[in-house]
Amino acid sequence: MIYPIIAYGDPVLRKRAQDIEQGSLDVKQLSEDMFETMYKASGVGLAAPQIGKSIRLFVVDGTPMNDDEDPDDEHDPSLDGFKKVFINPTILNEEGDEWAFEEGCLSIPQIRAEVYRPERVKIRYFDTDWNEHTEEYDGMAARIIQHEYDHLEGKLFTDYMSPLKRQLLKKKLADITKGKVKADYKMKFPKI
Known part of the structure; x- marks a missing residue:
């Protein structure tokens, strides 16, 4: 099912998501639906709040980023076979140098910004x-996890922008909220 x-x-994107109780829902089916939804929208990660469910679950598949045909794009070994479901995740540690990359978000189409x-x-x-698993990731895989994990905390990549940059994007963000945006996937806009 594609959501x-x-x-x-939408306020669901700003709420801290709730833990999932084992047996309370079919996490396998929901994960399959989320992968299907993510692929339809050409994403590499999707968090449950992005489909209107305030629960702590996200899916990732970074392998398409390595399948890019552009020969100038560097192959990132952290993305090889990087297709996973994360239920009730907790980030235990973030370390290393902060690095910039231009991020986007399926909930905020047509806007991208450098995030460290x-x-x-x-x-x-x-x-x-x-x-239960405890794992370490680096490079682009770590970034995808951090971005999706932020969704579970009610945080968006736009929160990392400077106040000036956010001010410059205020109208575009307001237009997205009003449904005045083109996306090649189905979206649900807040009731204003």
Whole structure:
């Protein structure tokens, strides 16, 4: 099932998501639906709040970033086979030099901005069989995790922008909230 992507301005994107109780919902089916939704929107990560569910779950698949045809793009080994489901994740540690990368978000189409994030992350989470894992990631895989994890905390990549940059984007962000934006995937806009 493909869900519409919740647009910027919806309060669900600003709430801290709740832990999922084991057995309270079919996490395998929801994860499959989220992957399907993410692929339809050409994303590499999708958090449950972005489909209107304020629960601590996100899916990632960074492998398409390495499949890019551009020969100038560097192959990132952290993305090889990087397709995962993170349930009730907790970031235990972020370390290393902060590095900039231009991020975007399916909930905020047509806006991108450089965001600085630490290069490594250590995270504890459950998979869809409720097995607990503690793993470390670096490079682009760490960045994707940090971006999606922020969604569970009610934080968006625009929060990392300077006040001036946010001010310059105020009208574009307001237009997204009003549904005045083109996206090649189905979106759901806040009721204003």
